[in-house]
Amino acid sequence: MELKNDLILRAAKGESVERYPVWLMRQAGRILPEYRAVRNSLSGFKELVETPELAAEVTIQPVDLLDVDAAIIFSDILVVPEAMGLTYEMVEKKGPWFPKTISSAEELKFAEVDFDIEDRLGYVTEAIRITNKELSGRVPLIGFAGAPWTIFCYMTEGQGSKTFSVARKILYTDPALAHELLDRITNVTIAYLKAQIKAGAHMLQIFDSWAGILGKEQYSEFGIRYIEKIANAITEVPLTIFSKGAFYSIADLAKLNCNTIGLDWQMDPVSFRNEIGESRTIQGNLDPAVLYGSHESVEDLTNKMLDTFKSRRHIVNLGHGVYPDIDPEKVRTFIKTVKSYEINC
């Protein structure tokens, strides 16, 4: 299927663009009443994720309603640990909960590697196929997975945490176990991303949401090392790496085999660009809280953010996922502002 709007793919590859492409992390979700309507008609979040027709429907909602330049497949990073053998529950208003976790070599049996991706994650690839069919080339479709370190956090901690001290403890008490588990997650993630490409994903993003709780050396050993394996394996489509909070390692990440580096709103695009030159595309990085402000201030701060990037290699996004209580009208203002911005560099 030929794409009518391939702006984001061109921006990722450093090709010429007539304006900056824009999308939002977590664009398919609770900010949209249309999403909540679908979601509330079901038993829960997982039913939505596991029903390909409905996952496709909510994937397309932000393309119709917000006019973004890309769709991101509606799923979750936690489908990977589940496929490996650790089921999760999405507890209303609390977040993910894994009844079983991994803390010893004995428990590695809950981290299977040798299984067929289509067998256990076929609902995601099916959702990708349906979405592309229904989009009929309007915009590219982004596939994604969690980075091994972030998935490791959930598989060992079993839930969200401020410190992830259970996960980080293992790095000191049993580094061999940590490496074994990270290696398994990496191998499954590569197979999973390849299956997404085969199903029709036009580009991919790795979310390392908990990168920022590690120090530089530890992130290099337990984080980047495995992202590097993934980046080397994914050669078919553009790849974005988003390591939230890892400002100290961001230039190292930019050396990997990837097209785009995501910046959160605490990272400085100017110094990062000075460090890496024009070799990579940067994605980001408006503070998601800006969208709580007035329409005028959203417009003003979006323009200011665009001014600071001063590069054609920019995919516009927030610095993290959009907060669920943001007014979709503010998101529209953000998107309109980006679309009417004239590239002046």
Ligand code: CP3
């Ligand atoms: O970006 C998109 O629009 C695509 C969908 C998407 C979801 N999760 C849907 C979702 C994506 C890309 C994710 C990634 C994800 N999931 C990450 C990495 C990105 C990030 O935010 O750092 C992480 C850490 C998770 C794990 C996860 N899923 C948590 C911690 C939670 C609970 C917190 C919350 O926001 O409620 C989820 C649930 C989740 N994933 C929801 C959605 C729309 C909300 C569930 C609901 O609708 O009730």
